[in-house]
Amino acid sequence: MGTSATGVGLGLGILIGVVSSANFIYMLRTLAKMLSWADGVKVVGEIAAIPTLWFGGPWITTKIITDDTWHSIAPSYVPALAAVFVLVTIYPLIRYIIRLGRDM
Amino acid sequence: MDFARIAFGGLAGALAGALISFTLLVERRNYKKTGRRNVWPTVWVTGVCLAGIVILGVRPQLRANISTPALVIGFFATAFMALLVAYLSSKEVLPAPRATPILDSVTYRARQKINQGEFGQALELAGRALAGSSRDLGAYIEKGRALKRLGRVQEALQTVEEGLKVKADDPRLLYNRACYLTLLRQDASHDAVILADLQTAIRLMPKLKGSVAMDPDLENVRHLKAFEGVFKGAA
Numbered sequence: 125m126g127t128s129a130t131g132v133g134l135g136l137g138i139l140i141g142v143v144s145s146a147n148f149i150y151m152l153r154t155l156a157k158m159l160s161w162a163d164g165v166k167v168v169g170e171i172a173a174i175p176t177l178w179f180g181g182p183w184i185t186t187k188i189i190t191d192d193t194w195h196s197i198a199p200s201y202v203p204a205l206a207a208v209f210v211l212v213t214i215y216p217l218i219r220y221i222i223r224l225g226r227d228m
Numbered sequence: 229m230d231f232a233r234i235a236f237g238g239l240a241g242a243l244a245g246a247l248i249s250f251t252l253l254v255e256r257r258n259y260k261k262t263g264r265r266n267v268w269p270t271v272w273v274t275g276v277c278l279a280g281i282v283i284l285g286v287r288p289q290l291r292a293n294i295s296t297p298a299l300v301i302g303f304f305a306t307a308f309m310a311l312l313v314a315y316l317s318s319k320e321v322l323p324a325p326r327a328t329p330i331l332d333s334v335t336y337r338a339r340q341k342i343n344q345g346e347f348g349q350a351l352e353l354a355g356r357a358l359a360g361s362s363r364d365l366g367a368y369i370e371k372g373r374a375l376k377r378l379g380r381v382q383e384a385l386q387t388v389e390e391g392l393k394v395k396a397d398d399p400r401l402l403y404n405r406a407c408y409l410t411l412l413r414q415d416a417s418h419d420a421v422i423l424a425d426l427q428t429a430i431r432l433m434p435k436l437k438g439s440v441a442m443d444p445d446l447e448n449v450r451h452l453k454a455f456e457g458v459f460k461g462a463a
Contacts, residue, residue: 148243153333155247155254155269168272171247175240175280198293199232206235210242217246221310224253225317228260 133197137204144177144205145212152220178205230295237295240284241302244277249310263434334360338370342377350374363394365401372404381411399433402426407445422449426458 151170251273259265281303284294316322334357341350351374357367368391375384385408391401406425409418426446429436440446440458449455 151247152250155250155273165272167251167269168276171273171276174243202232202239203235206239209239217250217310218313221250221253221313222317222322224250224257225314225322226320227257228253228314228318 129193129196130200132193133200134204136197137201137206138208140178140201141205141208142212144174145209147174147177148209148213149216152216233293233295234298236293237298238302240280240294241299241304242306244281245303245306246310248274248277249307249314253310253314260435263432333357333366335364335366335370338367338374342370342373347374347377351378365391365395365398368394369400369404372408376408376411381408384408385412397428397432399429399436402432403429403436403439407443410446410448413448419449419452419454423452423454423458430458 147170151167151174154167154170248270251270255265255267255270281299284299285291285296313322334353338350338353338357341347341353350370354367354371354374357364358371361367368387372384372387372391375381375387385405388401388405388408391398392405395401402425406422406429409422409425413419413422426440430440437459
């Protein structure tokens with residue numbers, strides 16, 4: 125199980141990392157425009173969606189991922205997810221912040 | 229598993245730090261632009277992030293899988309970095325970001341095209357943005373600007389009036405309507421609307437004062453006696 129679990133963890137981490145970072149970038153765009161109370165509510169929904177996808181999305185309740193397999197894939201899943209998420213989001217995040225700073 | 233705990237903690241902290249600092253910066257930017265405070269989005273986002281951190285700390289199963297020092301370091305490092313980058317860019321120490329098609333909104337790209345003098349392409353991009361969302365106020369503004377620069381001022385005026393149907397008190401749209409009405413001005417019939425638009429625009433977005441005083445588009449109304457009242461009435 126060792127090597128294959130690591131492979132599954134890495135693959136899943138990369139996949140979920142790409143999906144959640146796309147969600148995060150979309151959220152930044154919503155945040156950058158927000159002006160009202162209702163916009164805040166919308167953003168909160170999007171924030172809640174990210175950790176839910178990481179550790180409790182529909183994929184985690186499938187037959188393939190049981191408690192045992194989760195414990196064996198987690199050591200490779202989480203670092204892969206963190207690395208992909210940071211790599212994908214860092215550039216747009218910095219760009220948005222620079223733009224915000226120049227607007228102030 | 230230790231590496232996973234550190235990665236999880238760092239990622240959760242960084243996400244919370246990035247969101248809270250970003251929301252604070254947006255609130256500050258909006259306040260500077262409109263002169264109106266709206267702290268609710270900041271309160272919402274901060275509340276949810278802090279609640280998430282508390283849940284991580286309270287639930288034993290989650291606490292066992294997360295490194296608290298990594299969470300704290302991730303939070304403060306990201307927040308500090310975001311605020312530092314914003315400060316440096318507000319002082320123009322950092323260069324302005326260039327537009328890249330994948331990351332930037334169509335409206336932003338339309339604005340870039342206008343600044344580069346490519347008005348036809350800007351018009352096409354703004355049209356695409358409006359096709360995607362008829363509530364995109366920025367797209368109405370950029371479409372109007374592109375049309376005006378192409379010499380189609382009457383159409384530019386119609387565009388900002390469509391935008392004002394979406395949001396009647398948007399200061400940028402009001403300002404642009406005043407400019408286009410002034411450019412089309414042949415008699416005094418629209419002067420009251422022009423002056424009222426400028427007054428409201430300045431009241432809602434005080435930084436427009438400079439533009440109202442200097443913009444060549446407003447040359448035809450600057451000689452009016454009531455023009456000075458625009459600044460006084462907005463104060």
